[in-house]
Amino acid sequence: MSRLRVLLPALMALCAVGALPPAAGAAPAAQAPSTPPPAADPGLRATPTEPTTLPTVWACFPGTADDPCEASQRTTVLASGQKQLRTVSRVEDDPLAVDPPVDCFYVYPTVTSALGSNAPRRIDADVRAVIDAQAARFSSQCRVFAPVYRQASIVSVGQSVLTKQTHTSAAQDLAYSDVLGAWRDYLAHDNHGRGVMLIGHSQGSGMLIRLMTQEMDANPAERALLVGAILPGANLAVLKGQRLGGNFQTIPTCVAAGEPGCITAFSTYNAQPSQASYFGRIGVLSAAFGGPQGSQYEVACTNPAMLSGDDGVLHPLLRSALQPGVNGLLEATFWNGLRPTAKTPWVQPGGRLTTACVSENGANVLRLSVGPTNLQPVALPTAEWGLHIGEMELTLGNLVNIVRLQSRAWLAAHADGA
Secondary structure: OHHHHHHHHHHHHHHHHHOOOOOOOOOOOOOOOOOOOOOOOOOOEOOOOOOOOOOOOEEEOOOOOOOHHHOOOEEEEEOOOEOOOOOEEEEEEOOOOOOOOEEEEEEOOOOOOOOOOEOOOOOOHHHHHHHHHHHHHHHHOOEEEEEOOOOEOHHHHHHHHHOOOOEOOHHHHHHHHHHHHHHHHHHHHHHOOOEEEEEEOOHHHHHHHHHHHHHHOOOHHHHOOEEEEEOOOOOOEEEOOOOOOOOOOOOOEOOOOOOOOOEEOOOEEOOOOOOOOOOOOOOHHHHHOOOOOOOOEEEOOOOHHHHOOOOOEOOOOEEOOOOOHHHHHHHHHHOOOOOOOOOOOEEEOOOOEEEEEEEEOOEEEEEEEEOOOEOOOOOOOOHHHOOHHHHHHHHHHHHHHHHHHHHHHHHHHOHHHO
């Protein structure tokens, strides 16, 4: 294990950098501005990008054979989160939604093992595994559409950070062209006026922020379809004390459970972030991926454990099987080598984990509190990155509840036009 701890920081630094997106967007505040906010300093210029002309490759598409998003959701619920003597409380088997009335459009984080500028355009083991771990649970609430895209590789994104690029890179533009093409394909052939939830993490969140900025923020017709958006790990920016005014001028962050058409955004830490933390502050990562710059902005934090109606209590959901390669190594290390497992496809750790949005050392972050006898997730690769690697599995049960509540509210608001 000592050799593993020596090797992991280098591997994880590369993966964590690669997991970052073209940032920026919206935060938590009590009230929207009474007057239109000033136009955002655009920071980096996103190159105008046309959608790909290639046919969409779908990792998840409702009704297709072997769709990973329509697999078993059978879950072992553990009675304790302690390091030892874990006992099974019960086994749950939530059904997949039958003809759900809303859709989810999911874009996955950086998982590619490719060493070139972009990932290949195919459903490989890395893509399949992250779909299993992050997207599949939402099929209890919505039809899940998950496009494959030529995401910017770890190498490419690392170069962008190191060189302090002044515009989106060719690799980022290529990745975005696939996401944009898939979105327009979905709207043209599969949406039919249905509400849609946008869900991403890390680079996936960044792609969706860019999509929402360019396609939805100034487009009332597309905005009307928005059930909500879940965009963790992307340093979404807003005007200080406001719910929008950063990347988005019309799409606010959420302040109440079940509020439709708003954004859930957070970056998770289990200790006070240092002055050098990468998430929760307008800084190097925001600049490297096109976020608005300036002292008038702050990074959004909305608490998923409150927006889910769970009073601040987290409901983690983990795949029993680790992802392949380096991503699996990261997963195991995230739980300090004691990651819960079970015979069912899913496992829910026991114990009590709670979260709250806090402002510390100039950073707005989601702070995790863990009981003394429970497993303590590990910040990877260093404390500055916080719990970025595992924040989706930590909050997944809450995120599914957010989709349920926002869908119910969106459908009620659109009942007359249904």
